[in-house]
Amino acid sequence: MNFLLEKTTAIQKLLTRAQNWRFGRAKYPNGVEFSLWPPFAPRRRQRLEATPPRPDIDEMLNILEFPDPRLRTKAQPVTVFDQALQELIDAMFATMYAAPGIGLAATQVDVHKRLLVMDVSEERTQPLVLLNPRIIAREGSQVYQEGCLSVPGIFADVERADRIVVEALDRHGEPVRMETDALQAVCIQHEMDHLVGKLFVDYLSPLKRELVRKKLDKQRRSASAA
Numbered sequence: 001m002n003f004l005l006e007k008t009t010a011i012q013k014l015l016t017r018a019q020n021w022r023f024g025r026a027k028y029p030n031g032v033e034f035s036l037w038p039p040f041a042p043r044r045r046q047r048l049e050a051t052p053p054r055p056d057i058d059e060m061l062n063i064l065e066f067p068d069p070r071l072r073t074k075a076q077p078v079t080v081f082d083q084a085l086q087e088l089i090d091a092m093f094a095t096m097y098a099a100p101g102i103g104l105a106a107t108q109v110d111v112h113k114r115l116l117v118m119d120v121s122e123e124r125t126q127p128l129v130l131l132n133p134r135i136i137a138r139e140g141s142q143v144y145q146e147g148c149l150s151v152p153g154i155f156a157d158v159e160r161a162d163r164i165v166v167e168a169l170d171r172h173g174e175p176v177r178m179e180t181d182a183l184q185a186v187c188i189q190h191e192m193d194h195l196v197g198k199l200f201v202d203y204l205s206p207l208k209r210e211l212v213r214k215k216l217d218k219q220r221r222s223a224s225a226a
């Protein structure tokens, strides 16, 4: 029994190792995982944008809601890194934290620039801003129940890449490159969809999307009647 158990464990270990190699992952003797596939090769962790939330901003931006046609606008790259941009980023963070949400794309506040802000930390202490983001590598898949500040009160499972490598610019126009997974990877993919006019409800069947639209209509009617 023990022997069999040991043998099974050994086979499992081999299988796991084979699978890891297939996904281009391996481990150092100290247990730290590294990547064999160039885009995921070890490199210094991308520093997170250390911009504290601005409690002094009390003017929140208006968040467009599905099915507002302006949410379908394709955003243009950010080319000017001026004071107005910094103010927009701060206002977007304030609006996102107040909502509360974990991510907000400029499209959602009717600014059609390739810009998104997010913070997936539980303590809400890791604000991240990405300008002109591009996903240069993706692998695996994960299903996450997503929600959206533009589709309030609706949640649905969406399948997305599990690990991604993103290249973008920070708020001052400096290039950043980050490798991420889990919720942060989901959030980046969700927000980047907004920048090309896509919403998470687009992944649902037309029938389900219609139900979402009706539910939101009803929510708005009862909110305006109250």
Ligand SMILES: [Zn+2]
Residues within 6 Å of the ligand: 147, 148, 149, 150, 190, 191, 194
């Ligand atoms: Zn969204």
